[in-house]
Amino acid sequence: MSKHPQEWKRFDMHAPPRRQNLVLWPVTWLVARAYCWLHREKFKKERMEGLKPPYLLLLNHNCFYDYASMTVAHMPHRPNYIISVDGFHGFTTILKLLGGIGKRKFTNDIYLIRQMMRVKQHGDVIVLFPEARYSLIGTRALIPEAVGKLVKLLKIPVVTVHMQGHHQTMPFWSQKDRFLPVGETLIRQLFTAEEVKALSVSEINQGIREALEYDDFAWQQKNKVKIDLPTRAEGIHQVLYQCPHCLTEYSTRSKGALIYCEHCKKEWELTEYGELRALEGETEFSHPPHWYEWQRDNVRREVEEGTYLLETPVLIDALPDSRKFIPLGEGKLIHSKDGFHMSWSYLGEDYTLEKKVSEMYSCHIEIDFHVRKMSCIDLSTLEDTYFVYPLSEASNVTKIALATEELYKYYVGNVETGEKSPHIST
Numbered sequence: 001m002s003k004h005p006q007e008w009k010r011f012d013m014h015a016p017p018r019r020q021n022l023v024l025w026p027v028t029w030l031v032a033r034a035y036c037w038l039h040r041e042k043f044k045k046e047r048m049e050g051l052k053p054p055y056l057l058l059l060n061h062n063c064f065y066d067y068a069s070m071t072v073a074h075m076p077h078r079p080n081y082i083i084s085v086d087g088f089h090g091f092t093t094i095l096k097l098l099g100g101i102g103k104r105k106f107t108n109d110i111y112l113i114r115q116m117m118r119v120k121q122h123g124d125v126i127v128l129f130p131e132a133r134y135s136l137i138g139t140r141a142l143i144p145e146a147v148g149k150l151v152k153l154l155k156i157p158v159v160t161v162h163m164q165g166h167h168q169t170m171p172f173w174s175q176k177d178r179f180l181p182v183g184e185t186l187i188r189q190l191f192t193a194e195e196v197k198a199l200s201v202s203e204i205n206q207g208i209r210e211a212l213e214y215d216d217f218a219w220q221q222k223n224k225v226k227i228d229l230p231t232r233a234e235g236i237h238q239v240l241y242q243c244p245h246c247l248t249e250y251s252t253r254s255k256g257a258l259i260y261c262e263h264c265k266k267e268w269e270l271t272e273y274g275e276l277r278a279l280e281g282e283t284e285f286s287h288p289p290h291w292y293e294w295q296r297d298n299v300r301r302e303v304e305e306g307t308y309l310l311e312t313p314v315l316i317d318a319l320p321d322s323r324k325f326i327p328l329g330e331g332k333l334i335h336s337k338d339g340f341h342m343s344w345s346y347l348g349e350d351y352t353l354e355k356k357v358s359e360m361y362s363c364h365i366e367i368d369f370h371v372r373k374m375s376c377i378d379l380s381t382l383e384d385t386y387f388v389y390p391l392s393e394a395s396n397v398t399k400i401a402l403a404t405e406e407l408y409k410y411y412v413g414n415v416e417t418g419e420k421s422p423h424i425s426t
Protein backbone atom coordinates (compact mmCIF):
# COMPACT_ATOMS: atom_id res chain seq x y z
CA MET A 1 0.00 0.00 0.00
CA SER A 2 1.18 3.50 -0.79
CA LYS A 3 2.40 5.42 2.22
CA HIS A 4 2.04 9.08 2.97
CA PRO A 5 5.34 10.92 2.27
CA GLN A 6 5.68 11.71 5.98
CA GLU A 7 5.85 7.97 6.67
CA TRP A 8 8.49 7.17 4.07
CA LYS A 9 11.63 5.56 5.37
CA ARG A 10 14.48 7.91 4.57
CA PHE A 11 18.19 7.42 4.05
CA ASP A 12 19.99 7.97 7.34
CA MET A 13 22.49 10.71 6.57
CA HIS A 14 23.61 10.96 10.17
CA ALA A 15 24.63 7.35 10.81
CA PRO A 16 28.35 7.40 11.59
CA PRO A 17 30.43 6.26 8.62
CA ARG A 18 31.41 2.62 8.72
CA ARG A 19 34.99 1.69 8.03
CA GLN A 20 35.31 -0.42 4.91
CA ASN A 21 34.66 -4.11 5.51
CA LEU A 22 37.99 -5.94 5.82
CA VAL A 23 36.85 -8.98 3.85
CA LEU A 24 35.59 -6.89 0.96
CA TRP A 25 38.65 -4.65 0.98
CA PRO A 26 40.98 -7.03 -0.97
CA VAL A 27 38.04 -8.20 -3.11
CA THR A 28 37.43 -4.66 -4.39
CA TRP A 29 41.10 -4.36 -5.19
CA LEU A 30 41.14 -7.62 -7.22
CA VAL A 31 37.97 -6.71 -9.13
CA ALA A 32 39.25 -3.18 -9.79
CA ARG A 33 42.64 -4.46 -10.96
CA ALA A 34 40.95 -6.86 -13.40
CA TYR A 35 38.65 -4.12 -14.67
CA CYS A 36 41.61 -1.74 -15.20
CA TRP A 37 43.58 -4.49 -16.91
CA LEU A 38 40.73 -4.89 -19.44
CA HIS A 39 41.13 -1.18 -20.24
CA ARG A 40 44.93 -1.43 -20.25
CA GLU A 41 45.06 1.39 -17.75
CA LYS A 42 48.51 2.41 -16.52
CA PHE A 43 49.09 4.33 -13.29
CA LYS A 44 51.79 6.83 -12.53
CA LYS A 45 52.47 8.15 -9.03
CA GLU A 46 54.00 11.47 -8.01
CA ARG A 47 54.95 12.66 -4.51
CA MET A 48 53.20 9.62 -3.04
CA GLU A 49 56.16 8.01 -1.22
CA GLY A 50 55.52 7.57 2.48
CA LEU A 51 52.05 9.17 2.35
CA LYS A 52 49.77 7.75 5.02
CA PRO A 53 46.06 8.39 5.51
CA PRO A 54 44.10 10.35 6.45
CA TYR A 55 44.10 12.23 3.18
CA LEU A 56 41.52 13.56 0.75
CA LEU A 57 41.37 11.84 -2.65
CA LEU A 58 39.87 13.95 -5.43
CA LEU A 59 39.12 12.54 -8.89
CA ASN A 60 37.72 13.74 -12.18
CA HIS A 61 34.50 11.99 -13.14
CA ASN A 62 33.27 10.48 -16.39
CA CYS A 63 31.67 7.12 -15.82
CA PHE A 64 31.10 4.07 -13.66
CA TYR A 65 34.50 2.73 -14.69
CA ASP A 66 36.16 5.57 -12.69
CA TYR A 67 35.43 3.59 -9.52
CA ALA A 68 37.87 0.86 -10.59
CA SER A 69 40.69 3.39 -11.09
CA MET A 70 39.74 5.01 -7.80
CA THR A 71 40.13 1.70 -5.94
CA VAL A 72 43.57 1.10 -7.45
CA ALA A 73 44.53 4.69 -6.62
CA HIS A 74 43.87 4.51 -2.86
CA MET A 75 45.09 0.95 -2.26
CA PRO A 76 46.39 -0.22 0.20
CA HIS A 77 44.60 2.40 2.31
CA ARG A 78 41.02 2.03 3.49
CA PRO A 79 38.52 4.50 2.04
CA ASN A 80 35.17 6.09 2.76
CA TYR A 81 33.34 7.38 -0.29
CA ILE A 82 30.96 10.33 -0.54
CA ILE A 83 28.12 8.99 -2.69
CA SER A 84 24.79 10.54 -3.63
CA VAL A 85 21.75 8.67 -2.36
CA ASP A 86 20.74 7.74 -5.90
CA GLY A 87 24.24 6.32 -6.36
CA PHE A 88 23.37 3.78 -3.66
CA HIS A 89 20.29 2.66 -5.59
CA GLY A 90 20.59 -1.03 -6.43
CA PHE A 91 23.78 -1.40 -4.37
CA THR A 92 22.73 -0.11 -0.95
CA THR A 93 23.97 -2.95 1.26
CA ILE A 94 27.26 -3.43 -0.53
CA LEU A 95 28.00 0.29 -0.71
CA LYS A 96 27.37 0.69 2.99
CA LEU A 97 29.77 -2.19 3.68
CA LEU A 98 32.30 -0.56 1.37
CA GLY A 99 32.16 2.65 3.39
CA GLY A 100 29.75 4.79 1.39
CA ILE A 101 28.55 8.03 3.00
CA GLY A 102 25.25 9.35 1.66
CA LYS A 103 24.57 12.82 0.31
CA ARG A 104 21.79 14.42 -1.71
CA LYS A 105 23.15 15.96 -4.90
CA PHE A 106 23.61 19.72 -5.07
CA THR A 107 22.32 20.35 -1.58
CA ASN A 108 24.19 22.03 1.25
CA ASP A 109 24.60 19.41 3.87
CA ILE A 110 26.49 20.44 6.98
CA TYR A 111 26.38 16.90 8.36
CA LEU A 112 28.69 15.85 5.56
CA ILE A 113 31.55 17.83 7.12
CA ARG A 114 31.00 16.04 10.41
CA GLN A 115 31.05 12.68 8.58
CA MET A 116 34.34 13.57 6.91
CA MET A 117 35.85 14.61 10.23
CA ARG A 118 34.96 11.16 11.56
CA VAL A 119 36.74 9.50 8.63
CA LYS A 120 39.76 11.65 9.39
CA GLN A 121 39.67 10.45 13.00
CA HIS A 122 39.57 6.83 11.79
CA GLY A 123 42.72 7.56 9.80
CA ASP A 124 41.15 6.58 6.46
CA VAL A 125 40.94 8.09 2.97
CA ILE A 126 38.07 10.46 2.15
CA VAL A 127 37.11 9.96 -1.50
CA LEU A 128 35.28 12.75 -3.28
CA PHE A 129 34.42 13.49 -6.90
CA PRO A 130 34.38 17.29 -6.73
CA GLU A 131 32.53 17.69 -10.05
CA ALA A 132 29.63 15.90 -8.30
CA ARG A 133 28.41 14.33 -11.52
CA TYR A 134 29.62 12.62 -14.68
CA SER A 135 31.05 14.90 -17.34
CA LEU A 136 28.52 15.28 -20.16
CA ILE A 137 31.06 15.71 -22.99
CA GLY A 138 34.42 14.61 -21.56
CA THR A 139 35.52 17.98 -20.21
CA ARG A 140 35.79 19.24 -16.66
CA ALA A 141 32.58 20.32 -14.93
CA LEU A 142 32.40 23.04 -12.28
CA ILE A 143 34.39 22.57 -9.08
CA PRO A 144 32.86 24.85 -6.44
CA GLU A 145 34.85 27.14 -4.19
CA ALA A 146 33.51 25.11 -1.25
CA VAL A 147 35.96 22.31 -2.10
CA GLY A 148 38.93 24.54 -1.21
CA LYS A 149 37.20 25.59 2.01
CA LEU A 150 36.67 21.94 2.87
CA VAL A 151 40.37 21.22 2.32
CA LYS A 152 41.29 24.05 4.71
CA LEU A 153 38.89 22.68 7.30
CA LEU A 154 40.11 19.09 7.06
CA LYS A 155 43.81 20.05 7.33
CA ILE A 156 44.96 16.83 5.66
CA PRO A 157 46.96 16.16 2.46
CA VAL A 158 45.19 16.29 -0.90
CA VAL A 159 45.77 13.64 -3.56
CA THR A 160 44.39 14.10 -7.06
CA VAL A 161 43.66 11.34 -9.56
CA HIS A 162 43.64 12.52 -13.16
CA MET A 163 42.09 10.01 -15.55
CA GLN A 164 42.03 10.33 -19.33
CA GLY A 165 39.98 8.62 -22.01
CA HIS A 166 37.31 7.36 -19.62
CA HIS A 167 34.71 9.37 -21.50
CA GLN A 168 35.71 7.51 -24.66
CA THR A 169 35.35 4.05 -23.19
CA MET A 170 32.05 4.85 -21.47
CA PRO A 171 30.50 8.10 -22.71
CA PHE A 172 27.88 9.70 -20.50
CA TRP A 173 25.49 9.78 -23.44
CA SER A 174 25.66 6.04 -24.09
CA GLN A 175 26.65 4.62 -20.66
CA LYS A 176 27.84 1.39 -22.22
CA ASP A 177 31.39 0.33 -21.49
CA ARG A 178 33.18 -0.20 -24.80
CA PHE A 179 36.26 -1.68 -23.09
CA LEU A 180 38.63 0.60 -24.98
CA PRO A 181 42.18 1.30 -23.82
CA VAL A 182 42.27 4.44 -21.69
CA GLY A 183 45.06 6.94 -21.05
CA GLU A 184 47.63 6.97 -18.27
CA THR A 185 46.26 7.91 -14.85
CA LEU A 186 48.28 10.27 -12.68
CA ILE A 187 47.98 9.86 -8.91
CA ARG A 188 49.66 12.80 -7.25
CA GLN A 189 49.96 14.26 -3.80
CA LEU A 190 48.95 17.75 -4.81
CA PHE A 191 49.31 19.31 -1.36
CA THR A 192 50.91 18.09 1.85
CA ALA A 193 49.19 19.01 5.12
CA GLU A 194 51.78 21.80 5.59
CA GLU A 195 51.03 23.18 2.12
CA VAL A 196 47.30 23.11 2.85
CA LYS A 197 47.99 25.18 5.95
CA ALA A 198 50.11 27.73 4.09
CA LEU A 199 47.93 28.22 0.98
CA SER A 200 44.79 30.32 0.61
CA VAL A 201 41.41 28.84 -0.37
CA SER A 202 41.69 30.31 -3.86
CA GLU A 203 45.22 28.94 -4.33
CA ILE A 204 44.02 25.49 -3.25
CA ASN A 205 41.06 25.67 -5.61
CA GLN A 206 43.20 26.80 -8.49
CA GLY A 207 45.61 23.92 -7.88
CA ILE A 208 42.78 21.37 -7.74
CA ARG A 209 41.15 22.68 -10.91
CA GLU A 210 44.44 22.62 -12.81
CA ALA A 211 45.21 19.09 -11.57
CA LEU A 212 41.78 17.84 -12.66
CA GLU A 213 41.56 19.65 -16.01
CA TYR A 214 40.73 17.36 -18.92
CA ASP A 215 39.33 17.13 -22.40
CA ASP A 216 38.98 13.50 -23.43
CA PHE A 217 38.21 14.26 -27.08
CA ALA A 218 41.40 16.35 -27.27
CA TRP A 219 43.23 13.44 -25.60
CA GLN A 220 41.86 11.06 -28.24
CA GLN A 221 42.79 13.36 -31.13
CA LYS A 222 46.28 14.12 -29.81
CA ASN A 223 47.13 10.49 -29.10
CA LYS A 224 45.52 9.23 -32.31
CA VAL A 225 43.34 6.78 -30.41
CA LYS A 226 41.29 5.01 -33.03
CA ILE A 227 37.67 4.09 -32.22
CA ASP A 228 36.26 2.22 -35.18
CA LEU A 229 33.07 1.02 -33.50
CA PRO A 230 30.34 1.35 -36.14
CA THR A 231 27.92 2.68 -33.46
CA ARG A 232 30.37 5.16 -31.91
CA ALA A 233 28.11 8.24 -32.21
CA GLU A 234 24.90 6.64 -30.94
CA GLY A 235 23.48 8.75 -28.13
CA ILE A 236 25.66 11.83 -28.63
CA HIS A 237 22.64 13.88 -29.80
CA GLN A 238 21.40 13.77 -26.20
CA VAL A 239 24.13 16.25 -25.25
CA LEU A 240 24.37 17.96 -28.69
CA TYR A 241 20.67 18.82 -28.87
CA GLN A 242 20.75 21.93 -31.04
CA CYS A 243 21.54 21.89 -34.76
CA PRO A 244 24.39 24.32 -35.52
CA HIS A 245 23.24 24.61 -39.14
CA CYS A 246 19.53 25.51 -38.90
CA LEU A 247 19.69 26.36 -35.13
CA THR A 248 16.64 24.19 -34.38
CA GLU A 249 16.62 22.73 -30.88
CA TYR A 250 15.78 19.12 -30.00
CA SER A 251 16.02 18.14 -33.69
CA THR A 252 19.26 16.15 -33.59
CA ARG A 253 19.35 12.36 -33.67
CA SER A 254 22.17 9.84 -33.98
CA LYS A 255 22.70 6.51 -35.67
CA GLY A 256 25.85 4.51 -36.20
CA ALA A 257 28.74 6.93 -36.54
CA LEU A 258 26.46 9.83 -37.54
CA ILE A 259 24.68 12.67 -35.78
CA TYR A 260 22.06 14.39 -37.95
CA CYS A 261 19.31 17.00 -37.84
CA GLU A 262 15.75 15.85 -38.50
CA HIS A 263 14.75 19.38 -39.46
CA CYS A 264 17.35 20.41 -42.07
CA LYS A 265 18.74 16.89 -42.68
CA LYS A 266 22.37 17.94 -42.25
CA GLU A 267 24.65 15.06 -41.20
CA TRP A 268 27.99 14.90 -39.39
CA GLU A 269 30.23 11.89 -38.88
CA LEU A 270 32.04 11.31 -35.60
CA THR A 271 35.36 10.18 -37.06
CA GLU A 272 37.44 7.31 -35.71
CA TYR A 273 39.70 9.90 -34.08
CA GLY A 274 36.97 11.80 -32.24
CA GLU A 275 36.34 14.72 -34.60
CA LEU A 276 33.09 15.77 -36.21
CA ARG A 277 32.94 16.21 -39.97
CA ALA A 278 29.94 17.43 -41.99
CA LEU A 279 29.14 15.02 -44.81
CA GLU A 280 28.28 18.04 -46.96
CA GLY A 281 29.14 21.72 -46.61
CA GLU A 282 30.83 23.47 -43.74
CA THR A 283 31.80 21.66 -40.54
CA GLU A 284 30.56 24.08 -37.87
CA PHE A 285 32.38 22.36 -34.99
CA SER A 286 34.97 19.68 -35.48
CA HIS A 287 35.57 19.38 -31.73
CA PRO A 288 32.46 17.98 -29.94
CA PRO A 289 32.99 20.04 -26.72
CA HIS A 290 32.93 23.22 -28.87
CA TRP A 291 29.45 22.30 -30.14
CA TYR A 292 28.38 21.69 -26.51
CA GLU A 293 29.78 25.05 -25.33
CA TRP A 294 28.13 26.86 -28.26
CA GLN A 295 24.78 25.57 -26.95
CA ARG A 296 25.72 26.98 -23.54
CA ASP A 297 26.36 30.39 -25.16
CA ASN A 298 22.88 30.27 -26.67
CA VAL A 299 21.32 29.36 -23.33
CA ARG A 300 23.28 32.16 -21.65
CA ARG A 301 21.83 34.63 -24.16
CA GLU A 302 18.29 33.49 -23.27
CA VAL A 303 19.13 33.94 -19.59
CA GLU A 304 20.55 37.43 -20.16
CA GLU A 305 17.54 38.46 -22.22
CA GLY A 306 15.20 37.02 -19.60
CA THR A 307 13.54 34.70 -22.12
CA TYR A 308 14.66 31.33 -20.79
CA LEU A 309 11.59 29.30 -19.87
CA LEU A 310 10.77 25.62 -19.77
CA GLU A 311 7.31 24.40 -18.97
CA THR A 312 6.62 20.70 -19.30
CA PRO A 313 4.56 17.87 -17.91
CA VAL A 314 6.82 15.47 -16.04
CA LEU A 315 6.79 12.01 -14.52
CA ILE A 316 8.10 12.09 -10.95
CA ASP A 317 9.73 9.30 -8.95
CA ALA A 318 10.83 9.88 -5.37
CA LEU A 319 13.83 8.20 -3.74
CA PRO A 320 13.55 8.92 0.00
CA ASP A 321 15.71 5.93 0.88
CA SER A 322 18.14 4.53 -1.66
CA ARG A 323 16.43 1.19 -2.13
CA LYS A 324 13.28 1.91 -4.07
CA PHE A 325 11.89 4.62 -6.31
CA ILE A 326 8.30 5.57 -5.43
CA PRO A 327 6.29 6.63 -8.50
CA LEU A 328 4.36 9.81 -7.79
CA GLY A 329 2.69 10.05 -11.18
CA GLU A 330 2.51 13.04 -13.46
CA GLY A 331 3.22 16.60 -12.42
CA LYS A 332 4.29 19.91 -13.89
CA LEU A 333 7.76 21.43 -14.00
CA ILE A 334 8.63 25.07 -14.67
CA HIS A 335 12.24 26.17 -14.98
CA SER A 336 12.84 29.89 -15.32
CA LYS A 337 14.72 32.84 -13.83
CA ASP A 338 12.95 31.95 -10.57
CA GLY A 339 14.54 28.49 -10.52
CA PHE A 340 12.64 25.21 -10.48
CA HIS A 341 8.99 24.97 -9.56
CA MET A 342 7.44 21.52 -9.55
CA SER A 343 3.90 20.60 -8.60
CA TRP A 344 2.10 17.27 -8.33
CA SER A 345 -0.64 15.44 -6.49
CA TYR A 346 -0.15 12.26 -4.51
CA LEU A 347 -2.75 10.28 -2.56
CA GLY A 348 -5.19 13.16 -2.93
CA GLU A 349 -2.87 15.89 -1.65
CA ASP A 350 -1.13 18.65 -3.60
CA TYR A 351 2.61 19.20 -3.33
CA THR A 352 5.09 21.74 -4.64
CA LEU A 353 8.86 21.80 -4.70
CA GLU A 354 10.78 25.03 -5.21
CA LYS A 355 14.48 25.19 -5.89
CA LYS A 356 15.69 28.76 -6.13
CA VAL A 357 18.39 29.70 -8.63
CA SER A 358 20.75 30.32 -5.71
CA GLU A 359 20.24 26.78 -4.37
CA MET A 360 21.65 24.92 -7.38
CA TYR A 361 24.78 25.89 -9.27
CA SER A 362 24.37 22.79 -11.42
CA CYS A 363 21.94 19.97 -12.01
CA HIS A 364 22.48 16.24 -12.12
CA ILE A 365 20.89 14.62 -15.16
CA GLU A 366 20.62 11.07 -16.45
CA ILE A 367 20.33 9.96 -20.06
CA ASP A 368 17.92 7.04 -20.62
CA PHE A 369 17.97 6.19 -16.93
CA HIS A 370 17.49 2.44 -16.52
CA VAL A 371 14.43 2.58 -14.26
CA ARG A 372 12.22 4.15 -16.94
CA LYS A 373 14.50 4.09 -20.00
CA MET A 374 13.95 7.84 -20.21
CA SER A 375 16.12 10.89 -19.52
CA CYS A 376 15.59 12.79 -16.31
CA ILE A 377 16.87 15.50 -14.00
CA ASP A 378 17.42 15.13 -10.29
CA LEU A 379 15.93 17.66 -7.86
CA SER A 380 16.88 17.02 -4.27
CA THR A 381 16.01 18.38 -0.87
CA LEU A 382 17.83 17.31 2.28
CA GLU A 383 15.15 14.64 2.84
CA ASP A 384 14.23 13.47 -0.65
CA THR A 385 15.61 12.90 -4.10
CA TYR A 386 13.21 13.30 -7.03
CA PHE A 387 13.96 11.91 -10.46
CA VAL A 388 11.97 14.08 -12.84
CA TYR A 389 11.30 12.95 -16.41
CA PRO A 390 10.25 15.77 -18.79
CA LEU A 391 7.55 14.60 -21.19
CA SER A 392 7.49 17.53 -23.61
CA GLU A 393 9.27 16.95 -26.92
CA ALA A 394 10.44 20.58 -26.72
CA SER A 395 12.79 19.79 -23.86
CA ASN A 396 16.17 18.24 -23.29
CA VAL A 397 17.83 17.44 -19.97
CA THR A 398 21.25 18.68 -21.15
CA LYS A 399 19.71 22.08 -21.85
CA ILE A 400 18.17 22.10 -18.36
CA ALA A 401 21.62 21.39 -16.86
CA LEU A 402 23.22 24.17 -18.92
CA ALA A 403 20.43 26.58 -18.00
CA THR A 404 20.81 25.77 -14.29
CA GLU A 405 24.50 26.68 -14.49
CA GLU A 406 23.95 29.82 -16.56
CA LEU A 407 21.09 31.06 -14.35
CA TYR A 408 23.33 30.63 -11.30
CA LYS A 409 26.20 32.48 -12.98
CA TYR A 410 23.95 35.31 -14.07
CA TYR A 411 21.91 35.80 -10.89
CA VAL A 412 24.25 34.54 -8.17
CA GLY A 413 27.85 34.52 -9.37
CA ASN A 414 30.85 32.37 -10.10
CA VAL A 415 30.64 29.20 -8.01
CA GLU A 416 34.34 28.45 -8.62
CA THR A 417 35.70 31.75 -7.32
CA GLY A 418 32.88 32.93 -5.08
CA GLU A 419 32.66 36.20 -7.05
CA LYS A 420 29.14 37.64 -6.74
CA SER A 421 27.01 38.63 -9.70
CA PRO A 422 25.90 42.28 -10.04
CA HIS A 423 22.40 41.01 -10.90
CA ILE A 424 19.71 40.46 -8.34
CA SER A 425 19.52 36.96 -7.01
CA THR A 426 16.19 35.19 -6.91
Ligand SMILES: [Zn+2]
Nearest residue numbers: 243246261264
Ligand atom coordinates in the same frame (compact mmCIF):
# COMPACT_ATOMS: atom_id res chain seq x y z
ZN1 LIG B 1 19.26 21.46 -38.67
